[in-house]
Amino acid sequence: MTIWLGKEPLVLASQSKARQMLLTNAGIAFESDPADIDERAIQVSSGLSAPGEIAKLLAREKAKSVSMRHPTQLVIGADQTLALGTRIFNKPTGRAQAADQLRVLAGHRHELHAAVAVVRDGKLLFEQVSIARMSMRPLRDADIENYLNAAGPAVTSSVGAYQLEGLGVHLFEQVEGDHFTILGLPLLPLCAFLRAQHLLAI
Template identity: 25%
Template sequence: MQKIILASQSPRRRDLLKQIGLEFEIDPSNYEEDMTLDMEPRKLAEYLSLGKTKDVAQRHKDSIIISADTIIAVDNEVFGKPKTPEKAKYMLQKLSGRAHSVITGFTIINTEINKQISKSVETKVYFKNISEEEMDAYIATGEPLDKGGGYAIQGMAALFVEKIEGDYFNIVGLPIIAIVDELKNFGIKIL
């Protein structure tokens, strides 16, 4: 059986794949994400995941590579991971009291037969109104700084979520149902 490679250093993506019993190795991509590209958000997420997968595929000639990229979209603005507390606060202010889209683009490539698929999954998340005090306290935890959109739904930001429409795991970082469905097309069955 071919090796499966997760082209990500995200502990959340790793844990989700382990949770479903998939055996894989990790080889993070060195691909530089460009969030400034003028693309529709779903296409941007797919494009970024494809870039990551192709980068790692160069190092693994007989493997199945999986990568993903999660972005947040609100008001035609796309958010990646904030690098500073100030950027995290800006993102939380934009998300407060309204709905936004969490879009994960994923790519699977079989390097042996040069087969690939790129898709995206969108989940709507509705935030309550978040006070300045709550934002500052949340940012002080450090949790927002390496998370798309500046929050982790599986962490303390769960306190901000009023409801979701769609795949919860997509918000965490991997749309598990969609990925497992596509893995079947690559000859990999989970159950």
């Protein structure tokens, strides 16, 4: 069941299954066309250090890149950064880096900054950043190894080496923030924008 009123579907500039699931469950018609940009190069060249600003920049650049392939359609870009104090984390490149990240995060509270940007014909129409604060419980090396064994390759698919909606829930003792921010798409402000554009039936 869709509540989408647009003549054309949205375009999601992401291959994230979590983001696709959120839009599907919200009844928003979309098609997926992942952006192909060098995120790390863009981040470094920007000179930005604030995690929320980095997330906004990357969400914008993803949406703008894909927008060129979909004239007239609304394109959604999204990005998420993880910050522990002043240190910013990226997706781990393998199991060893995932283990290193979990050792650093264990016993501490970190922040997830999730950004969404909406672009049409290369022009930015809307952007928003939401924050979730995640308190990871202390972990022994054996806990980390057991988690990595159980989670498998999925640990490299998200920043921080965990998916809270899956086995990653066992790593935490407290979570502050909405479910959508944690999954990497600030859905409530996005829906408010789409509603203001008369694109949703509800």
